[in-house]
Structures are given as C-alpha cells and as structure tokens.
Amino acid sequence: MEKTITVLPGDGIGPEVTGATVQVLQAIEKRYNHTFNFQYALIGGAAIDACENPLPEDTIKLCSESDAILLGAVGGPKWDQNPSHLRPEKGLLAIRKHFGLYANIRPVKAIPALLEASPLKKEIAESVDLVIVRELTGGLYFAEPRKKTKDYALDSLVYTREEIERIVDTAFQLARSRRGKLASVDKANVLDSSKLWREIVEEKKQGYPDVEVEHMLVDSTAMKLITKPDAFDVIVTENMFGDILSDEASVITGSLGMLPSASTRGDGFGLYEPAHGSAPDIAGQNKANPAATILSAAMMLREAFQMETEAAAIEEAVFNVLNDGNFTSDLQVEGKRVLSTTEWTAKVLEELDSEFVSDSIMFTYV
C-alpha cells in the first residue's frame, strides 16, 4: 500500500520522538512492502516562531493531502506568556477543529515490565486493559454562550444529538472489536446533557446486541478507576469528563510515558500522538522516551490503514524491548539499563528485524 503521512514534530522532545517513530515506520515500510511518503510541517511553538501562527495554512494543506497525521507534542515555557491566539496549544485545538476530529481514543494497558512504577498495588494494576473514548469537540470547553465580568462568570455545556450519536457509535464499534463491554459515563442524576447522552446510548445499544452496556456516574467512575480498573473494557464519555478520567487513567499502570492516543473523525483519518507532553526540560538531550509515539504510529497503522499485522509487530517489538529490561531515563525502574532515545529506538528496530527473520523462517519451513 502507498500512504502519505504528515509528520508534525512540534516542540520540546517532539522532534526526537517523531524522528524515532519515522525510523520504525520506515522499517515496517521495507519489511511489508509498503510505500510511506513522509511530509513534514510546523505546528505549535515552532510554527509561532517561524510564522506567527500556531497552525499555518501550509500545515493544514499538507495534512489535508495526507492519509494520517503523526504529531510529537506542542508547548513550552518560551511561549507561556504569549497572548492566547499565539499559544502552541491553539495549534492543536485548531487542527482538531479544522478536521472535525471528534473522537479521542486513549488506550491504557498494563505493561508487566513497568508495574513497579505503578502507584497501584500490582494485583490491581496488572490486568488493566481499557480504552477511553472521549468526545473532543463539544461540551463545556467550546459551547456558547460564555460570559465573564468582574463579579460573574458563565460557561455553557451543550450537546446535540448528532454529536452524541457519532461518538457513541465509535465507542460501540470499538467495544465490539474488543471484549464487548462498554461503560457509558455521565452525571444523569443532575445534568440535562447527561440525560440526553444516556437516552441516546439506550437507543444505540439496540443496534449492538453483542455489546454489554453499563451506565456509570462520573464520580463513581473516578473511584472505580482506582479500586477496580481491570473491570473496564471501553469507556465512553463527554469532553470534560473524558479529560479528567483519561488523565486519571493514564497514571494507574505506571506507564504514562508509554501511552499512545488518536483523535479521529470516525473514519480512521486523524491525528496520532503520544498522551504525554513536550517535556521541554529534557528536550534535545537524547533522553526522551519515544515509546508512546511509536505505539501511536501502531494505532495509526491499525485504525487509519487497516494494517493489523504491521501494528501488532510494532507493539510486540516495543513490549519485548521493555521486557528485556531496556528503559529510557523517565521510567526509573531500579536496577534496569537506561538507554538514550537513539539506543532504545535501535533496540526496537533490532527486535523488528528479528521478528521479521523468524517470520521468514517460519514461512520457509511451513
């Protein structure tokens, strides 16, 4: 297959982690006989520095001519005092909005080699394998009217049926492709928007008889993510609840530096990026952990290009490298080897090589 991927390195450690990821994608390209055309563009602080715009027209144009977008990270202290239209994060909000990327998908899976770094007891964290599907373009963070005076402030939480239906469909389909369990999270005992949300989930579930649905309140969910996180398969929720719960969930397995994410519009096209930030304190030092970005590229292969085998090959390589005791400095697992970004990436490439060799041998012998 031939695919065009726009790479947006962004700020901080962004260039290093996307650089490592492109190497991994090039290895996949060769071994599975695909053609990946990489094109690079600016976003965030880097774009502000170059052309006073966190999302330049040229970046939008390249992205719209591509099959998927791989993003590093945006932001840093250099731009923290900028006026709000010149903040790096504006670039992210703008690209989500421009392409209508309404579904934020955040998998959280326990990695045995990293459980020591989990704040939870091993027996609670070890079987965690969940995905949070967060509505990304509606709700309290975007709706009008909003108002602020010296003595009064108003924000509005608005959802339309269409906005809820499409994200709920995304989640049902994902649940169906996994363990068939969906937790729909709301605050239907007090919010009208949550009542509408719950009604629509009830209607939609008729179309997915193979998926078991449970309605949960957001406050109970915040508890259960700590006490019984392994009880979850897919969680679907609105924008603000998803913001809070996905960040909460990101720390339970101790592998925050390992978490991929995708923001899509339901058809696979979208932005694939690590869940972590731009870590300006270690930028340019060859210390960054590229695993989350590499795993985001695996999600891209699976969701955007339907390359399941290739995606699984990357995931297996990453987990094997970790299980062999190879870590970057962020993981702080005692008594383990600490590698640089380039050294660690080289291990993943080696691992992919040896997977490929053993696959070929199998093929020859069969």
Next chain:
Amino acid sequence: MEKTITVLPGDGIGPEVTGATVQVLQAIEKRYNHTFNFQYALIGGAAIDACENPLPEDTIKLCSESDAILLGAVGGPKWDQNPSHLRPEKGLLAIRKHFGLYANIRPVKAIPALLEASPLKKEIAESVDLVIVRELTGGLYFAEPRKKTKDYALDSLVYTREEIERIVDTAFQLARSRRGKLASVDKANVLDSSKLWREIVEEKKQGYPDVEVEHMLVDSTAMKLITKPDAFDVIVTENMFGDILSDEASVITGSLGMLPSASTRGDGFGLYEPAHGSAPDIAGQNKANPAATILSAAMMLREAFQMETEAAAIEEAVFNVLNDGNFTSDLQVEGKRVLSTTEWTAKVLEELDSEFVSDSIMFTYV
C-alpha cells in the same frame, strides 16, 4: 457548654450509626461536663414513608433551633422508582439549600491499620492527610438556564464572585489551621468560570500571606491524587470538580468506611455526616461501621462547638481501637477480629474511659 444537636438517622444503616455516635457523644458530655440536648427528626426515605416529604417542615424547624445537625444516611432501593420530588436524596439537597450549606469539607487521612485495604502502594498512601473543600450550592448542578429536547441539551455553569469568595475564604482559613498549603483546582485554561475563580483566589491570597497557594488544573489533580496524594494539604474547588475529586480521593487510603464530612455555611453550623451511603444491604443487621459517623461527630465538636480537646479524644479513641485490631465486617482486613456495630462502639467507649482515667491520673500527679 450546653448544645442542642438534631439527629437525623435517615435510612438504611443510618439509625445504627447515629445511635452508636450518640452514645459516644453522651460519654463526652459526661466526662467533659457538657450538656448535649439530642432531638430527633425524619429525613429521606423515612420521611417520605411517614409524611410524603423527604424534608418535612418539622425537621427544618428542629434543625433551625439547634446548634448542629448529625445525619446518618439517606436512600435505598425502596424509593428508587419514586418521582424525583419523592426521592430520599432530595431531602439532602433541600436541607443544604435551606440552610445555605455551601462548604462541603471532606478530610482523607491514612489510617495505618487500614493501609492493607488501600489500592495504592503503602509508601504512596501512608502519609496522606488532606482535606477537600468543595463548593456545594453553585455551578453546573444548579444553574439556569437548562434545557433538554430530543435533539439538544444545555446545562449552565454559573458562579458569582460572592459564591467563590466565601468558599475560598473557608479554604484559606482551614489551610491556615493545618499545614498552610492550599491547592486551588480549576480549568482556567478553558473555562470562564475558572478564570474568575483563579482571579479571586489571587486576590484573596493577599489576606493570607501565611498560606502557600498553588493553582492546579482539574485533570492534573486527578492524576496527582493517585501518584502523590501526600503532597496535598487543603484542596479547594467548585462543585462538580469537587464531586469527582472528593470521590476519587475517598478510595486512596482504603478507608472509605471511615471518612467523615461536614457541610457548613462557614460559621460551623451545618450538617455532619459520614461520606458513605445508607448501605441498605446490611441495614438492621448490627454490622454497620459507625466510625465515619463517630468521626463526623468529632468534626462537629471541633468546627461547630470549638471543642478541640473533646474532638481529639474521640479521634484518638477510634484510631486506637482500629490499631488494636478491632474491625467491623466492611473493612475485610485479613486475620483481624470482626466486631458487630455495638461491640465495636463499646470498644470506643472503653477507650474513651481509659483515656479519661489516664488524664485524671496525670492531673492528680502533676
């Protein structure tokens, strides 16, 4: 001192846990030469059964003639299908509203004897000692306009300066009486109501130079409550964020059944109640854990009656009983004695007795 306490036993295990607590308060009354006048009234399901009103006029009258209110819990499956004005929880919302109880105070403190029950690793949970101050009467759960059609829903998040100022003052004063650290939680990077909140905290902090203030985003706070909960002293936040974060915080130390709470109007008058619910499944079986209600009574003595010594005596008695290996069945700590509600309460009363005896001996010898 002479004080009048209205006791609202409520539903489920409410009568058992308030019954135990009144015994403890009577012991304090005798030993410290106070007069506590206890008066009883109905709320919740019990009130609905008796007079078709979850908060009868008579209850309001008795409460308004008292110095503090001790509540058990409300709710149960019996009333779950009732129309919304005949739900037990309405009684709680109505009493908070009637008396303007805008400040919900939820302490979470690690209890060494219970750390085995915590989902967090011991080294993370063992030094937790925080209090969440949640604004209870404003924000998204109450504001107008709200609207719901088949295809659209709106909720409004409104805060006035006055509502924010009074809760922020409550939190600053509490921080000053503790370790002098305040985390103010908002989502000021996206919400106008949070921007106003943050401005007011910045203004107010001039008046509390002895308190160190940090602004945190709600999503980062949800993470840090798991990764570094012992970094918090007092947390102050708006209603919905407080709902989510206080429930999240309630499970980190493994002592959910032990957590007291208060809902006050800033002057100490208010509702003192356990953070847990009515547990209808074990109601009437002499199995309930009265500790959270007993500790709520200690909060009442401290906050409403300025009886610091008496409050500390209760807390010490409860912790000693637990440290001696006495548990109720909810705590499920392996290899420990499991006592009934009345047996466990008797241990606390004994402990108070012996504290009192040793105090008297000290007094005699000095």
